Amino acid sequence: MAxxxxxxxxxxxxxxxxxxxxxxxxxxLDGEIIKDVVPHIGYLHRCFEKHCEAMTYPQVIPYxxxxxxxxxxxxxxxxxxxxxxLLKIEVPERVEYIRVIMGELQRIASHLVAIGTYGxxxxxxxxxxxxxxxxxxxxHLFEITCGARLLYNYIWIGGLSHxxxxxxxxxxxxxxxxxxxxxxxxxxLLSYNRIFIERTANVGVLxxxxxxxxxxxxxxxxxxxxxWDLRKDDPYSVYHKFDYDIxxxxxxxxxxxxxxxxxxxxxxxxxxxxxxxEQAIEQIPEGDxxxxxxxxxxxxxxxxxxxxxxxxxxxGYFIISDGSLNPARVKVRAPSFVTxxxxxxxxxxxxxxxxVAILGSVDIVLGEIDR
Amino acid sequence: xxxxxxxxxxxxxxxxxxEDLFNWARLSSLWQVGFGLACCAIEMMATSASHYDFDxxxxxxxxxxxxxxxxxxxxxxxxxxxxxxxxxxxQMPDPKYVISMxxxxxxxxxxxEHGYHVxxxxxxxxxxxxxxxxxxPRPEALLEGLLKLQEKIRNESIVKKSA
Amino acid sequence: MKTAEEIFNQLKEKFGSSIIExxxxxxxxxxxxxxxLEVDKICLFLKDENELLFDSIxxxxxxxxxxxxxxxDDKGLETIKGGTLSxxxxxxxxxxxxxxxxxxxxxxxxxxxxxxxxxxxxxxWHEREAYDMYGIIFLNHPDLRRILxxxxxxxxxxxxxxxxxxxxxxxxxxxx
Numbered sequence: 289m290a291x292x293x294x295x296x297x298x299x300x301x302x303x304x305x306x307x308x309x310x311x312x313x314x315x316x317l318d319g320e321i322i323k324d325v326v327p328h329i330g331y332l333h334r335c336f337e338k339h340c341e342a343m344t345y346p347q348v349i350p351y352x353x354x355x356x357x358x359x360x361x362x363x364x365x366x367x368x369x370x371x372x373x374l375l376k377i378e379v380p381e382r383v384e385y386i387r388v389i390m391g392e393l394q395r396i397a398s399h400l401v402a403i404g405t406y407g408x409x410x411x412x413x414x415x416x417x418x419x420x421x422x423x424x425x426x427x428h429l430f431e432i433t434c435g436a437r438l439l440y441n442y443i444w445i446g447g448l449s450h451x452x453x454x455x456x457x458x459x460x461x462x463x464x465x466x467x468x469x470x471x472x473x474x475x476x477l478l479s480y481n482r483i484f485i486e487r488t489a490n491v492g493v494l495x496x497x498x499x500x501x502x503x504x505x506x507x508x509x510x511x512x513x514x515x516w517d518l519r520k521d522d523p524y525s526v527y528h529k530f531d532y533d534i535x536x537x538x539x540x541x542x543x544x545x546x547x548x549x550x551x552x553x554x555x556x557x558x559x560x561x562x563x564x565x566e567q568a569i570e571q572i573p574e575g576d577x578x579x580x581x582x583x584x585x586x587x588x589x590x591x592x593x594x595x596x597x598x599x600x601x602x603x604g605y606f607i608i609s610d611g612s613l614n615p616a617r618v619k620v621r622a623p624s625f626v627t628x629x630x631x632x633x634x635x636x637x638x639x640x641x642x643x644v645a646i647l648g649s650v651d652i653v654l655g656e657i658d659r
Numbered sequence: 660x661x662x663x664x665x666x667x668x669x670x671x672x673x674x675x676x677x678e679d680l681f682n683w684a685r686l687s688s689l690w691q692v693g694f695g696l697a698c699c700a701i702e703m704m705a706t707s708a709s710h711y712d713f714d715x716x717x718x719x720x721x722x723x724x725x726x727x728x729x730x731x732x733x734x735x736x737x738x739x740x741x742x743x744x745x746x747x748x749x750q751m752p753d754p755k756y757v758i759s760m761x762x763x764x765x766x767x768x769x770x771x772e773h774g775y776h777v778x779x780x781x782x783x784x785x786x787x788x789x790x791x792x793x794x795x796p797r798p799e800a801l802l803e804g805l806l807k808l809q810e811k812i813r814n815e816s817i818v819k820k821s822a
Numbered sequence: 823m824k825t826a827e828e829i830f831n832q833l834k835e836k837f838g839s840s841i842i843e844x845x846x847x848x849x850x851x852x853x854x855x856x857x858x859l860e861v862d863k864i865c866l867f868l869k870d871e872n873e874l875l876f877d878s879i880x881x882x883x884x885x886x887x888x889x890x891x892x893x894x895d896d897k898g899l900e901t902i903k904g905g906t907l908s909x910x911x912x913x914x915x916x917x918x919x920x921x922x923x924x925x926x927x928x929x930x931x932x933x934x935x936x937x938x939x940x941x942x943x944x945x946x947w948h949e950r951e952a953y954d955m956y957g958i959i960f961l962n963h964p965d966l967r968r969i970l971x972x973x974x975x976x977x978x979x980x981x982x983x984x985x986x987x988x989x990x991x992x993x994x995x996x997x998x
Contacts, residue, residue: 301693302740302741303694303747304722305693305722305725309695309696309697309700310696310740328692329969329970330737330738330739330968330969330970330971330972331739331743332696332734332735332737332740333737333776333970333971334735334737334738334770334774334776334777335770335773335774335775335776335777335980337955337981338773338774338775338980338981339770339772339773339774342772342773350769351769354697354769357697357698357701358701373850374849374850376849401701416708417708417709420704420705420708420709420710421708421709421710423705424705424708424710427705434991437699437702437795437797438698438702438758438795439698439794439795478936497732498914498943500877500878501878501942501943501944502942502943502944503878503879503880503942503944504944514916516916521919522756566988586850588846588847588848589849590850591848591850591851591853591910592849592851593851593880593881593912593923595880602880604880604881604912606881606883606910608885608911616885616888617883617885617886619881619883621880621881621883625947626944626947627946628947629943629944629946632787635685654697655697655698658970681838701898732969737994738972738991738994739971739972741994742992767998771998772998775980775987776970776971776980777987778994779995783994783995784994
């Protein structure tokens with residue numbers, strides 16, 4: 289006699305300890321195997337684009353901070369690069385170097401949160417505390433420069449709001465010296481741990497053709513085997529003056545493009561960021577940081593689309609100006625929005641516990657998806 | 660606890676009012692629902708990490724609202740989410756407390772003027788005990804908010820219901 | 823690597839009347855204006871042709887041009903009648919390293935554009951967001967419904983320039 293079975297709908301609701309923020313996933317299950325996943329977003333929609341049309345151009349910067357709250361420096365950086373290309377102003381070299389140093393420190397801080405919470409989702413609680421200990425040192429560096437720990441309002445159109453603190457360079461060199469052995473410790477704790485490898489290798493494989501068709505970028509695309517980094521392929525600021533490598537997923541522990549590859553590419557990227565910061569500190573010139581900031585910003589009528597390399601992928605700003613003091617349209621192309629589209633493809637055929645592993649490896653931030 | 664250790668003379672008999680004993684038990688082990696919405700949630704996670712520890716006050720995160728005492732609303736509350744917050748609040752068993760962290764949940768925050776989807780303050784759907792200002796508040800500010808909540812619990816009475 | 827003029831000339835000889843013009847005068851990026859009901863055939867050609875190979879869509883966004891007549895409706899509030907809504911497409915080629923911008927314009931009263939989800943699957947959610955915020959209907963879209971606002975939001979399309987807030991939504995007061 290055959291057993292009668294039917295599909296079940298399970299709700300991973302907006303309040304859940306492992307969805308990184310307020311995300312609702314509707315899982316259609318056949319026993320324990322997943323047939324389909326339907327993500328529902330919009331629980332953090334804060335009307336960023338409507339606010340931009342009511343504020344002046346410099347007043348938009350605190351709002352861009354709050355979109356991707358784990359990498360706020362990069363959001364401001366992207367907006368400043370877009371506006372400077374539209375207004376055609378040249379920024380002093382010291383400003384460019386400081387922006388690169390802050391951006392790379394922010395990249396390390398963001399990857400530390402991604403790795404720490406991924407370990408906590410899988411079940412390992414200790415790496416979470418280790419990563420947050422190192423992150424507190426980076427937040428201390430940001431705090432002595434501009435006064436805030438998380439949302440800075442530091443990178444302005446045409447310059448910066450404060451110059452570097454006199455102790456900043458010394459403290460950064462000490463941080464780099466203390467952080468390099470910590471990465472090795474983290475690898476021994478988490479990356480080469482047998483239980484971690486069993487849970488993440490061969491799970492959630494993203495083929496390269498699918499990734500390019502959907503528009504995926506950043507560490508997720510690099511883990512699928514393609515060497516594509518906007519700092520080298522579509523350069524902005526002074527990144528062409530530094531010598532660094534781009535880590536790519538090679539399928540060490542399973543297929544190319546699985547969860548372990550996506551996680552390991554982030555660990556290797558932290559090393560490369562340390563190299564960039566060291567070179568930038570050696571080469572930084574003197575100068576005035578506020579000399580190119582315009583008094584009133586009234587761009588000519590026109591539009592521009594610029595993109596920068598966020599820790600999560602390609603962050604794009606599309607700005608249309610109609611000649612007045614307020615923008616006519618600001619659209620933000622968030623990398624996590626595009627990655628959530630590809631998420632149902634990654635989960636089909638795996639089990640419920642793998643959904644948590646795949647969601648953590650893809651590293652989304654809900655503030656960016658919902659804007 | 661100034662009240663209780665003066666009662667220990669010899670042997671182990673403690674004489675105290677029932678109210679004080681209940682209040683002391685409740686405020687020393689406030690278990691919170693792990694509920695973070697936006698940027699303030701990252702500061703809440705940093706408060707529970709090792710630099711500014713939450714565990715030394717007895718606060719540990721629990722995954723389900725049916726096993727917790729306090730809910731910390733950290734981040735912007737939108738209309739889509741407000742309906743679910745009301746449901747979570749009704750699922751918590753008595754006695755329950757609410758801490759509103761950050762200016763978005765106090766009064767709408769920077770989105771008060773043109774936010775068509777933002778609820779201007781979480782006290783429009785659930786009653787709040789302590790408000791912690793800041794955008795985002797420093798971890799020390801959140802700890803002070805917790806201490807203020809503990810003070811409020813210490814002065815509660817089991818006979819007269821508070822407002 | 824091809825420039826915008828070369829691509830415009832190549833498209834003009836194949837599609838003729840659907841490609842309307844190439845705008846080069848305004849800063850900073852040039853764009854091509856295309857017919858809204860034929861944009862999927864043009865995009866399929868752009869993706870498959872050997873010298874063009876546009877295999878990835880970077881961005882798709884709706885814009886309210888606000889170029890209609892401003893008038894007051896029966897409640898005394900300002901609305902806009904007539905005019906256009908537009909959709910901008912930014913596409914690129916990862917192999918040949920060139921980029922292109924396309925624009926389509928439709929009426930404000932009855933906005934309809936053909937979907938490009940068969941060409942690039944990544945355009946799916948972007949089009950849903952343009953529908954949610956502006957009310958632009960994408961023909962042949964597999965699943966067109968609201969994505970960021972609640973599913974039962976019946977007070978209009980928020981990013982239009984003449985959008986007005988309701989007073990109450992499910993018992994909660996909306997203004998400050």
